[in-house]
Amino acid sequence: MTKEYDRLTEHPRTAIDHSNLNYDERAQLRKIKVTKSSDMTNKGGAGRLTTIYYLEGDKQEAAEVFVEENRDKLETIDFSRKDPIQRAVSREVYDWILHALGEREIEKYDSVVREVRPAENVTWVIGRAHYEEYPMRRYSTGEEPSVRVEKLSLDDLYESFDDVITWSDLGEHNAIEGDARYILDYYRVSKDFTCDPVSHDGEMAIQKRHQ
Template structure:
């Protein structure tokens, strides 16, 4: 293993020279990077956000590091509508960022996900529905979700 990979095994990092990883190690490398899209521009430049590098499986920890590194910029994001973060990363990473910010409290189990929001709304959602259909997980019209 390379020195860079060994560093990543200790946790997510902000500065990684990807060129120093070998081919097999690069397959495990993931990143949280905010990129500008044409239809979402409700906050500053996407290049202002720090990129976080992590190994596959460390999404929750990487999201917490992302929030710590970018807290000031995140204060300007309107999370009540589609935003630059939501369109820049996988939904599972975005969910953990919301968790780290205190916008949602997540507990993921094998078959269900429990989610509590600051307004005390609670959701119980089928885990497969939560992971595979993020745009349809918050509905009580189907059998896969319940709200209290």
């Protein structure tokens, strides 16, 4: 293992000497490289952004370093429209950049992903496999495995119910649009909620567990 590789294992870097990495180490090297922060459709701050080098598997940390190094330019971009960052990086890296910037709040579990959009006061809960495999179809409440909660946090939604919360309880709530089963699954797996999955009158539900 080379010293240059050791440096990358500590955290992503703004500069790296490729010649000091061996063949196997170079195969693990990745980068976030965006040549400009504005284009014809999105007038962000002009200029090149600092490139970040990282090892495969360190996407989230690399996105955080990228935001630290380029925050001034990134904050001039309108992320509600197509933008140069989205065109230059993978969808997963783009998601973590938005998370580090505060444009999104992303929380991933094996079965579901919770994504909050603070500026819109909207929360999405989406099946993890669908979120990862079909990024262009995430935000739909038709036949997709997703649910949208508007102007209400999942914490406040949870507290608004008694001890048992059923699928139909959530489905009838005015703030909720989509498949409410994914909210139940989120409550079940999230470390922030103490509850158990149960069946209540023949339907999917959770029961709050009191300490």
